[in-house]
Amino acid sequence: MxxxxxxxxxxxxxxxxxxxxxxxxxxxxxxxxxxxxxxxxxxxxxxxxxxxxxxxxSPVAWAGFGVLAVSWLLFMTTRAVERRGGGTRKERRAAAKAAKRDAVEPAASAPSLGPGGGQVAQPGAKPRAAGSGDDFSDIEAILKKHGI
Missing domain, CATH: 4.10.860 (DNA Excision Repair, Uvrb; Chain A)
Known part of the structure; x- marks a missing residue:
């Protein structure tokens, strides 16, 4: 009233x-x-x-708002833990194993330009003709580097 x-x-x-x-x-x-x-x-x-x-x-309504707050808090906490890279022990081991496998090898830092790809053209030299095998040599090197 x-x-x-x-x-x-x-x-x-x-x-x-x-x-x-x-x-x-x-x-x-x-x-x-x-x-x-x-x-x-x-x-x-x-x-x-x-x-x-x-x-x-109404006390029941306030209890309902409290339950909603707890639900929201749990949801946000799980999202924060998930973003920080947490999870089960099995997931962490798999991630560590994958990181160790993907570590940079000394040969991986070499340029993968293929034969003669990194050479600078000399004045008066004839440009080499690209054969059918040279078209995808860079792509093949990248795929080999990543184990595909």
């Missing part, structure tokens, strides 16, 4: 301010203020204010 009275008072005050604003010939602003002023009365008429008041003073 008190919530409905407060909402009605707020609406009446807002409509009074809208009337003063319209008197000053600021009609657009007055219409906007009147629109905002009618919202509390509309909420009272739809019963939403009564529902909100019942929910605010």
């Amino acid at each position: 008190i919530a409905e009275t407060i909402c009605s008072a707020v609406s009446a005050a807002g409509l009074g301010i809208a009337a003063i604003t319209a008197y000053r010939r600021r009609f657009l602003a007055a219409a906007r203020i009147a629109a905002y002023a009618l919202v509390p009365v509309a909420l009272v008429m739809t019963g939403l204010v009564q529902w909100a008041a019942d929910t605010a003073f």
Whole structure:
């Protein structure tokens, strides 16, 4: 009952301010203020204010909000642990094994340009003709490097 009275008072005050604003010939602003002023009365008429008041003073509703908070906290904690690379012991071992296998080997740092790929063209030298096997030599070297 008190919530409905407060909402009605707020609406009446807002409509009074809208009337003063319209008197000053600021009609657009007055219409906007009147629109905002009618919202509390509309909420009272739809019963939403009564529902909100019942929910605010209900211990069961607050327990439900607490359960929602715990659920959200668990969800966010598991996401944070997952992003940091946590997980089961089996997953960590598999990741460590893969990291050890993918370690850089001394030969892996050599350029994989193929035969004569890194040479600078000499002045007056003829450019070599690309054969059918030379087209994909760079791609083959990259695939071999990654074990594919």
